[in-house]
Amino acid sequence: MDDDPSVREMLTRVLVGEEYLVMPAASGPDALRVAAATEVDLVLLDLNMPGQNGWDTFERLTASNPLLPVIIITARSNQLFAALASGVGALLEKPLDFPKLLQTIANLLAEPDESRLARMAGRAAEFHYLPAQHNEESERNS
Numbered sequence: 001m002d003d004d005p006s007v008r009e010m011l012t013r014v015l016v017g018e019e020y021l022v023m024p025a026a027s028g029p030d031a032l033r034v035a036a037a038t039e040v041d042l043v044l045l046d047l048n049m050p051g052q053n054g055w056d057t058f059e060r061l062t063a064s065n066p067l068l069p070v071i072i073i074t075a076r077s078n079q080l081f082a083a084l085a086s087g088v089g090a091l092l093e094k095p096l097d098f099p100k101l102l103q104t105i106a107n108l109l110a111e112p113d114e115s116r117l118a119r120m121a122g123r124a125a126e127f128h129y130l131p132a133q134h135n136e137e138s139e140r141n142s
Contacts, residue, residue, distance in 0.1 A: 004046075011044065014098055020105075028052030028060075035061055040068065042109055047074040058086060067116050069108040071101075071128075080129060087120035090128035097130060104128045 008024045015022045023038060025031035028049045034040065043061060047054035058070055072083055075094040083091040089108045092101060107128065119125035 007046075011096075014102075015105075018102060026050070028054065028057035031057055032060055035065070035068075040065075042069045042071070042105060044071050044073055047072060047076055047079065055082070055086070058088065062087070062120065066120050067113050069111065069116060071104060071108065075132075083129075084127060085122075087122070088127075089116070089119065090130070092128075092130045093132035095132060100130050104130065 005026070008026065012022045012024050023034050023040070025034050029051050031043070031045070031049075032052075035043070045054050045058055045061075049057060054072065054074070058072070061070065062068055069089040071090040071092060072079065072088050073092050073094065073096065079091060079093075089111070090104045092104065107126075111126070115125045119127065
């Protein structure tokens with residue numbers, strides 16, 4: 001879920017193209033309604049959401065389903081330690097690298113429940129971090 005309609009549409013197209021069933025949500029409350037009404041296998045969650053921020057939405061989603069794999073997607077800097085402390089499965093910074101996103105989704109869907117529980121409990125578990133990609137042109141323009 002993402003608050004930007006063009007980002008939601010692009011993510012939906014990419015994921016549907018990979019044969020995933022996608023239920024986009026425009027806000028935290030929308031995402032909570034979708035998750036309450038439908039069995040959800042994985043959540044892509046933007047931190048900048050209207051109505052309820054992403055971290056609050058994450059807490060509510062995982063309170064009712066602690067095994068739910070969540071990938072935080074954000075343009076915010078300095079979210080790594082919050083992500084590690086929260087127990088999310090992955091933190092991906094924008095702009096997104098779609099092949100890495102798809103690989104991260106596949107990895108988290110294949111992950112055993114024990115690994116998810118360990119991560120949520122703060123024990124050692126695999127965590128996926130994909131920092132924003134900086135190309136040479138953006139480096140020159142900085």
